[in-house]
Amino acid sequence: MKHITVRIGDVVLGAGHPVAIQTMCNCNTNDLDAAFAQCEAMTQAGAQLIRLTTQGIREVESLQQLKSRLRQAGILTPLVADVHFRSDVALAAARVADKVRINPGNFHKDHQEAMRIFRELIAVCKETGCVLRIGINHGSLGERITGLYGDTAHGMVEAMKEWIAVCQETGFEQVVLSLKASNTVVMVAAYRELFQWMEEQGIRYPLHLGVTEAGNGRSGRIKSAVGLACLLQAGIGETIRVSLTENPVNELPVAAFIARYFADPTTHSVVREEREGLPHFRFEAPDFDTLLLEAACVIGPQLMDHQLNEFTLEGSCNGIPVSADELQDLHDELLQAARRRFTKCEYIACPSCGRTLFDIETTFAEVKRRTSHLQGLVIGVMGCIVNGPGEMADADYGYVGEGAGKVSIYRKKERIHQGVPQEEAIDLLLQLIEQDRQ
Ligand code: SF4
Known part of the structure; x- marks a missing residue:
């Protein structure tokens, strides 16, 4: 070799x-x-x-x-x-x-x-x-x-x-x-x-x-970690980027954790056992962000490779048990990131770059806030017209920055509205989704 x-x-x-x-x-x-x-x-x-x-x-x-x-x-x-x-x-x-x-x-x-x-x-x-x-x-x-x-x-x-x-x-x-x-x-x-x-x-x-356009927050971190873990655990990959629609500095601790997790087994806290016929995973972490990354690194590859179907979770952060609601949300996010079960709206959002001429973090947060109930839909929020439409090709609907203060709204690959002022764009996107659902 x-x-x-x-x-x-x-x-x-x-x-x-x-x-x-x-x-x-x-x-x-x-x-x-x-x-x-x-x-x-x-x-x-x-x-x-x-x-x-x-x-x-x-x-x-x-x-x-x-x-x-x-x-x-x-x-x-x-x-x-x-x-x-x-x-x-x-x-x-x-x-x-x-x-x-x-x-x-x-x-x-x-x-x-x-x-x-x-x-x-x-x-x-x-x-x-x-x-x-x-x-x-x-x-x-x-x-x-x-x-x-x-x-x-x-x-x-x-x-x-x-x-x-x-x-x-x-x-x-x-x-x-x-x-x-x-x-x-x-x-x-x-x-x-x-x-x-x-x-x-x-x-x-x-x-x-890298997983492109992973989005932000917990779902962005989990989606990235699941994809990267599948490969890194098999010794595939020499450099990684975690793409988040956030301040890019936030990507680095996430990437560092994932890289270290597969290089150093002493970082592992997981205990796996059988309980009532289901695999049960227990994690102990200093904070919830670390816990969810470890869960994604351990459980994600097994879900992706269909070695695991149903599982239960337990976790504590600094000795304090994680609530049942948080664990349920993590469970659902893991299944969605591995594309095994969809319980939420799916987002494809680019991390933005120098081509982005609007505040994508705030816009994406607002799009998420107003569309999170739309289970099963895939919505893209992309920073530029040069790469955005291609990169969000899997999306049902897209919000794509066009230039200073202007946005295009897409249904699948078709541009439905062009040159829309940014202040009106989310309303138009929601109207389009609503109209299609009637
Ligand atoms: S090139 Fe366009 S789609 Fe890609 S990160 Fe930059 S703004 Fe987003």
Whole structure:
């Protein structure tokens, strides 16, 4: 087996190195003060890699200035440029960033041309030492791939294989791979299939794991932990990101807990026993957030793999028993995150980034408050029109930021309202749902 080791600044991925945790700024990359402050806070919170949206050449220039300011301040955390669609931006970013995240299939509609551009990008990376992450998200599969394989985990893997072939043909190994989805079943299936294929090929590239658009609060944490746990417990994954629609600094303790849980068994508190024919799980944690993460890491994979159907929970935080209502809610969240039983409205909400021109945290909280009773529906809240509609492709309805103060409302993949003032958008979304339910 050939283990590829990738070095991004001081961070080494692959060949048994510890799982690295990362996050992404959600401020405007051109706002250097805000970006500096966010990078500083993230580094203090344990971020080992920080990604920034780099949608144009101006953002690449800002990234360069930001990098200089951070390095002068002694902050050495590697910076990752997040580039979509524009190959000129990816080529420029590869001269500035420590790593560039791309989906090469989105560089051009013509596959041969996309391959040519990808080779050109690889040549720049070889020259500069920049690492590439090839990110094939479930929501961003091109028409050619969906036409061949459908909108499936297998299609994601097949798309990835094409780009790996180009890396191998050009002798480029400084590459990290990701196959993210907001649906935990799709995400786990895609990574497992790719991992199996790599085993058969006798080569292991580092994998970046994540559940996209996981949402916020407890459900966002549980959904992320369930998906990541399924893979990490099998030794799959070299770096992780927990995407939350919150201050991105909040992602880091969650990611750190999950990474540590699979590296250090002394962190485990769970006791499992049989009670009246049901598995019973007992947890002891310092606080409820820790307890729910441990429950997701232990129970999530068993639910996902259908090794567990019914179970009961018991827990205490600092010696104080957790209430029956909280345990019931956790039980339901675990089943929903593993896509085994749906008792709540399901949300797909992006973590936001520099492309987001509205306060997504407040908006998402309000959408949740007004729609949480709609059991069985999937509602997307996305920060931008560039990636939002694709990434929330599984949603029944979507609220997608369009530009300053303007929103589009979607039913499935169809845009129903465009250019709606933000103040009216939630009402219009609810009206549409109401009208469809009559
Ligand atoms: S969907 Fe959200 S996270 Fe993704 S690019 Fe748009 S605003 Fe950024």
